[in-house]
Amino acid sequence: MRKRAVAALLAATGVITLCGSGTATAAAASVTIKPAADTTYSQVAQDGDGSARTTLATCPQSCDGNASGQRDAVVGFNVTGLPAGATGVTARLELYSWNPFTGTTTTAHEADGGASGTGTWASRPALGAALDSNTAVTKGYNAWDVSSAVTGNGAVTFAVRQTTRTTRTYWASADNSNAAIRPRLVISYTTGGTPGPTPTVTPTVRPTPTPTASPTVTPTTPAGWRLVWADEFNGTAIDTAKWNTRDSSLDFDRACITSRPANQFVSGGVLTMRALKEDRTCAGTTRHYSTGYLDTMRGKASFTYGRFEIRAKSPNGPNNSKGLWPAFWMRPDDGGNGEIDVTELPGGPQYYRASTTAIFRDYTPTKNDFRYTFPSGYPGDGFHTYTTEWEPGVIRWYVDGKEIWRREGNTPTWLKDTLGGDLNYKRKFNLRLNFQVGGWLGDPDATTVFPADFKVDYVRVWQR
Incomplete structure (x- = not known):
């Protein structure tokens, strides 16, 4: 509710007293x-x-x-x-x-x-x-x-x-x-009326009307953590002080990646990453889809350990989303082996109800992953939170505040080498937001609906 509407409501209900000379009707x-x-x-x-x-x-x-x-x-x-x-x-x-x-x-x-x-x-x-x-x-x-x-x-x-x-x-x-x-x-x-001098507004003690809620959840700091980085997407454009955009392609993605507002934009407190069905040329070939990709590489933001959270809505339903694959994940700044997937949300009848979390050593693949199937509903039925807590010797994953998986210790041995086991570990990981089309889990077919929108309410990072 706008401030002037609140003031009118308070005046109409006697919550404020107008003091001053002059009259107005x-x-x-x-x-x-x-x-x-x-x-x-x-x-x-x-x-x-x-x-x-x-x-x-x-x-x-x-x-x-x-x-x-x-x-x-x-x-x-x-x-x-x-x-x-x-x-x-x-x-x-x-x-x-x-x-x-x-x-x-x-x-x-x-x-x-x-x-x-x-x-x-x-x-x-x-x-x-x-x-x-x-x-x-x-x-x-x-x-x-x-x-x-x-x-x-x-x-x-x-x-x-x-x-x-x-x-x-x-x-x-x-x-x-x-x-x-x-x-x-x-x-x-x-x-109507002829206003007198500007009145003085003296509030009495009454509850303030609550404004209409927006999708964004006000940041609250989990016990024992401090907020060190966030994007609430409250502006009118992607914040390039925080994110890099791309005009490129990947060999495992069937889409051309673009920085165009047609593929990724900020409006109403939400980042939308939009996959489109269209012919575009990239890497010397014509591809039949376009999509967006954001990262915090090249000094924008990277972290050793922390609590990483996204609140997002997948576009994927059971019969409209084969080949659609939004994700929030991290890769090391040094370009070497290692990956932490906070959430992958692939579509299609086989995958749409689950959030996939994973740790990669490399892509041969040497990895551990876990697919959490929602007990009711699915990632596309509204906004959900996906969280990873990465600390020395342990990584924990959560969906909507519920712990769904953890990995700790040194089994297999590559976990410690890739992701750290003590406070002397120095590797930093940057953030990635992307919306892949096609690839390893299957390509779109005639049932896949475009445009498809991956909506992100916020990305937040806390550390101890």
């Missing part, structure tokens, strides 16, 4: 905006059929037994009627449901672009941070607070995503024959 007003366009962005063709679209739909990635059936309801508005100097502006997005559903979480996001597309999944807009969430669907109008996205007159687009209950929720669309149940944006504000 003001009037509350509201305006209801009709949708300019709407559509369901989906991996199912009929949900994108504009010829007879009278409903919007939302559903998670694994929906009604169709693992490629995610639906996002997207609605665009042209805001008009807000007078200059309007204060205390609040906005509610309202969608009508014919049926109630308990245990159904829906979240509204600001979306990039309009809502007049055909509804094909490949053309869906990029989403900003979460604006507001509901934990149940009620019969009739459901409302989400989208005030922070309405800053004045002009075009604005919202997307509603459903993250629980794997059955579709249908909402009345702008094409519905009943105008009384179509989507709407209800904007309230205060206007």
